[in-house]
Amino acid sequence: MPEPSTESQQTDAPHRAAEGTRVAEGADAGNTSQECAVLAEALSKRYGDQTVVDRITLAVERGECLGLLGPNGAGKTTTLRMILGLTPYDAGSLQVLGEPIPARAREMRARMGVVPQMDNLDPDFTVRENLFTYASYYGIDRSEAARRVDELLAFANLEEKAQASIASLSGGMKRRLTLARALINAPELIVLDEPSTGLDPQARQHIWQKLRALQRQGLSLLITTHYMEEAERLCDRVAIMDHGRIVACGKPGALIAEHLERYVIELRGDAARHFLATHESQVAPARIREIGETVLLYADQPMPIAESLDGHGLTYLQRPTNLEDLFLQLTGHDLRE
Amino acid sequence: MISESNRSVHTAAPHERWLPRPSLRFVAVWRRNLRVWRKLMVPSLIGHFGEPILYLLAFGYGLGALIGEVSELPYIVFIASGILCSSAMFAASFEGLYSAFTRMHVQQTWAAMLAAPLEVDDIVLGEAIWAASKALISAAAIGCVAVVLGLLSPWGVLLALPLIWLICLAFACMALIVTAVSPSYDFFLYYFTLILTPMLLLSGVFFPLEQLPSLVVSLAYLLPLAHMIEIIRPLVTGGALHVGLLLHLLVPIAYTAVAFCIASWLFRRRLLR
Numbered sequence: 001m002p003e004p005s006t007e008s009q010q011t012d013a014p015h016r017a018a019e020g021t022r023v024a025e026g027a028d029a030g031n032t033s034q035e036c037a038v039l040a041e042a043l044s045k046r047y048g049d050q051t052v053v054d055r056i057t058l059a060v061e062r063g064e065c066l067g068l069l070g071p072n073g074a075g076k077t078t079t080l081r082m083i084l085g086l087t088p089y090d091a092g093s094l095q096v097l098g099e100p101i102p103a104r105a106r107e108m109r110a111r112m113g114v115v116p117q118m119d120n121l122d123p124d125f126t127v128r129e130n131l132f133t134y135a136s137y138y139g140i141d142r143s144e145a146a147r148r149v150d151e152l153l154a155f156a157n158l159e160e161k162a163q164a165s166i167a168s169l170s171g172g173m174k175r176r177l178t179l180a181r182a183l184i185n186a187p188e189l190i191v192l193d194e195p196s197t198g199l200d201p202q203a204r205q206h207i208w209q210k211l212r213a214l215q216r217q218g219l220s221l222l223i224t225t226h227y228m229e230e231a232e233r234l235c236d237r238v239a240i241m242d243h244g245r246i247v248a249c250g251k252p253g254a255l256i257a258e259h260l261e262r263y264v265i266e267l268r269g270d271a272a273r274h275f276l277a278t279h280e281s282q283v284a285p286a287r288i289r290e291i292g293e294t295v296l297l298y299a300d301q302p303m304p305i306a307e308s309l310d311g312h313g314l315t316y317l318q319r320p321t322n323l324e325d326l327f328l329q330l331t332g333h334d335l336r337e
Numbered sequence: 338m339i340s341e342s343n344r345s346v347h348t349a350a351p352h353e354r355w356l357p358r359p360s361l362r363f364v365a366v367w368r369r370n371l372r373v374w375r376k377l378m379v380p381s382l383i384g385h386f387g388e389p390i391l392y393l394l395a396f397g398y399g400l401g402a403l404i405g406e407v408s409e410l411p412y413i414v415f416i417a418s419g420i421l422c423s424s425a426m427f428a429a430s431f432e433g434l435y436s437a438f439t440r441m442h443v444q445q446t447w448a449a450m451l452a453a454p455l456e457v458d459d460i461v462l463g464e465a466i467w468a469a470s471k472a473l474i475s476a477a478a479i480g481c482v483a484v485v486l487g488l489l490s491p492w493g494v495l496l497a498l499p500l501i502w503l504i505c506l507a508f509a510c511m512a513l514i515v516t517a518v519s520p521s522y523d524f525f526l527y528y529f530t531l532i533l534t535p536m537l538l539l540s541g542v543f544f545p546l547e548q549l550p551s552l553v554v555s556l557a558y559l560l561p562l563a564h565m566i567e568i569i570r571p572l573v574t575g576g577a578l579h580v581g582l583l584l585h586l587l588v589p590i591a592y593t594a595v596a597f598c599i600a601s602w603l604f605r606r607r608l609l610r
């Protein structure tokens with residue numbers, strides 16, 4: 001198997017196109033599938049009349065962390081299940097770790113790890129037994145498993161909890177154990193479905209720290225999330241998904257620069273609204289968006305606007321645009337459950 | 338270029354197959370269940386010993402004192418050999434229904450297995466063999482009690498145990514079919530009412546089949562328990578054995594093969610969507 005090489009990391013630039021990531025075409029197309037951890041082309045999935053995943057094209061390079069962002073119901077989990085070979089797709093093609101999916105999904109799964117959206121740790125076993133049992137699903141022999149279990153308990157900071165029951169673990173501990181479990185077979189790729197949803201800030205920081213450590217070891221990561229902060233911190237590239245489509249894909253900074261102004265000014269309350277209604281000309285260069293109570297003024301040159309707001313004694317927050325702005329821009333502002 | 342290579346092997350994809358294609362990895366599923374059982378062995382064994390002893394006391398000594406001999410056997414011997422079979426059937430069925438449903442649906446243990454290199458077919462086979470193993474444990478417990486009480490022949494019981502395991506694969510696979518289509522635990526009641534209870538009452542566990550109208554007898558022979566009793570009862574009571582008895586094995590074996598294929602197909606359809 002090709003190790004994650006520096007070469008594969010240099011090839012991540014020219015992949016962006018309107019529809020999403022396009023795989024390099026032409027002479028080296030034959031190699032691409034070998035270099036990619038995940039390579040999906042025009043992948044579609046329908047449930048009844050509903051097209052849940054709509055012709056997505058997606059590549060995860062070796063050694064890369066790709067974030068799949070999208071509101072609830074965008075089709076993220078379905079995409080991951082297709083990648084695992086657990087959900088058959090209706091159209092398109094899919095290779096993971098060089099193996100065609102679903103035909104050789106079993107062989108591929110032997111080389112990857114999964115952190116599912118909902119914890120499915122084995123409640124009948126202790127922490128340590130969970131890892132041992134999972135090792136047996138991969139056919140790892142007992143002495144090798146013992147070595148890895150100790151290593152992973154240390155990695156997940158769960159050594160003191162080794163004999164504890166699953167029910168006695170906190171949410172953060174369960175997630176770390178699930179992550180440790182996903183690493184039992186020394187995978188080349190891990191797929192994580194909303195790894196930090198439902199965790200408190202400390203637990204979230206902790207899991208991010210673990211994920212960064214894995215990235216440094218050269219693992220390929222595919223993460224779904226709807227936390228922009230998580231994506232911004234962890235992901236080399238992000239693919240933004242909405243209604244089953246990938247609406248944008250690339251490095252966070254480049255995507256923000258492509259779709260948005262450099263700065264945003266946030267205003268709140270009736271005074272702000274009144275000011276905008278009466279002094280529209282003073283904020284003219286900005287693009288105005290309203291979300292509930294908040295008014296957002298997007299501009300490349302925020303200084304003149306800020307000065308005029310200062311002049312009227314209004315309080316505001318000026319900050320560079322971020323992934324959250326991009327996400328709202330591309331997926332709309334309506335809340336989805 | 339992917340699509341071509343993909344298509345040529347595409348026919349092998351699990352969700353498109355009619356027939357199951359389990360691998361040796363099923364052993365990991367079986368061992369997982371065994372490990373859990375070992376942790377809870379004591380209460381589980383008490384159950385395996387306790388309930389059949391109650392039946393033996395109530396029916397054997399209580400009712401038996403009134404009845405005397407049945408089919409040339411003391412009634413308590415007759416019923417001990419019957420309960421050996423019916424308890425094994427229920428042990429396999431409970432495991433294939435409630436326990437399997439818990440692992441599939443409530444605990445999502447199967448989902449965790451499916452993220453590893455296990456396929457649905459491996460899990461179904463592992464669960465079926467495990468459920469039959471539970472039947473074996475139950476039969477061994479009752480067999481012990483009956484041998485200690487001097488009711489059944491020790492060698493007969495020893496010979497019967499592997500056959501009981503084999504036959505109970507049929508009950509396990511039948512139960513797994515029900516689990517595969519079950520939205521909740523409540524659904525299992527249909528299976529009890531329509532299949533298991535009639536089978537228990539009309540297969541010769543409590544009284545000889547000849548007592549029943551011939552139509553009912555023919556119906557009873559359509560299901561595996563009557564055949565199980567035909568084989569196991571003479572074996573454990575020192576009755577006349579002949580090669581013809583082996584023919585009765587064909588029915589449970591056929592049930593196992595067909596029910597395993599149906600259950601695997603249904604589980605693949607349910608879990609790979």
Ligand SMILES: Nc1ncnc2c1ncn2[C@@H]1O[C@H](COP(=O)(O)OP(=O)(O)O)[C@@H](O)[C@H]1O
Pocket residue numbers: 047052070071072073074075076077078079610
């Ligand atoms: N097994 C299924 N049957 C029918 N619809 C489904 C199934 N799984 C998912 N869906 C639908 O597909 C859409 C996408 O779901 P999902 O991939 O879970 O989204 P996300 O993970 O982005 O929140 C949702 O509208 C969901 O209701």
Ligand SMILES: [Mg+2]
Pocket residue numbers: 076077078117193
């Ligand atoms: Mg999801």
